[in-house]
Amino acid sequence: MKTVLITGTSSGYGRETVLYFHSQGWNVIATMRTPRTGVLPESDRLRIVELDVTRPESITGTFDAVGPVDVLVNNTGVPSISVFEGTPMARVREVFETNTFGVMATNGGSPEESVPAPYAPWVKKAMDDFTGQDLFTKESDVAETVWRAVHDTTGRLRFPAGPDAVWLAQAK
Numbered sequence: 001m002k003t004v005l006i007t008g009t010s011s012g013y014g015r016e017t018v019l020y021f022h023s024q025g026w027n028v029i030a031t032m033r034t035p036r037t038g039v040l041p042e043s044d045r046l047r048i049v050e051l052d053v054t055r056p057e058s059i060t061g062t063f064d065a066v067g068p069v070d071v072l073v074n075n076t077g078v079p080s081i082s083v084f085e086g087t088p089m090a091r092v093r094e095v096f097e098t099n100t101f102g103v104m105a106t107n108g109g110s111p112e113e114s115v116p117a118p119y120a121p122w123v124k125k126a127m128d129d130f131t132g133q134d135l136f137t138k139e140s141d142v143a144e145t146v147w148r149a150v151h152d153t154t155g156r157l158r159f160p161a162g163p164d165a166v167w168l169a170q171a172k
């Protein structure tokens with residue numbers, strides 16, 4: 001029987017995903033910042049544990065406590081519906097801490113192993129491609145592109161600088 005750990009399960013999509021995996025016969029570890037009863041059904045295949053994805057010690061404690069899982073579903077998320085200029089920086093930081101760094105942290109790597117073995121062939125190919133490329137961005141390419149961006153009146157948001165960046169921007 002497989003085990004899934006799902007974050008942010010006290011409400012919304014997370015809670016519903018817990019119920020779905022549980023109904024399909026999986027073991028489910030449901031995390032909440034404040035674990036409480038009555039939100040999810042009682043079952044010997046459903047375990048509720050505390051997890052705040054913005055607190056490293058909470059992440060370490062949770063994963064040490066639950067042991068190996070087959071699937072991690074990073075459901076946790078806080079919304080931000082506004083234009084950027086009208087959003088307080090405190091809210092921007094909260095969104096990134098939760099929705100971006102929180103996801104990265106729960107997928108945590110090991111500092112002793114900068115390239116985990118399964119990634120090694122991909123990293124070698126990427127580095128070979130990188131060192132073998134014949135398109136390069138010169139400093140003057142960047143300066144001229146910044147100048148063009150400052151004077152742009154079309155409203156476009158992307159300004160690739162240099163032939164390698166132009167090639168990448170055009171790649172499908």
Ligand SMILES: NC(=O)c1ccc[n+]([C@@H]2O[C@H](COP(=O)([O-])OP(=O)(O)OC[C@H]3O[C@@H](n4cnc5c(N)ncnc54)[C@H](OP(=O)(O)O)[C@@H]3O)[C@@H](O)[C@H]2O)c1
Nearest residue numbers: 008009010011012013014033051052053054076077078079
């Ligand atoms: N793309 C779209 O169309 C769309 C539409 C709707 C929603 N969304 C986004 O999808 C996400 C989930 O939506 P939802 O309706 O399911 O929202 P929700 O009911 O608010 O659920 C979010 C869950 O994340 C948890 N959470 C928040 N901060 C956390 C943290 N630091 N650590 C651990 N858990 C944390 C909350 O748990 P607590 O009980 O501990 O607070 C809650 O259970 C949100 O980011 C929302 O903005 C996207």
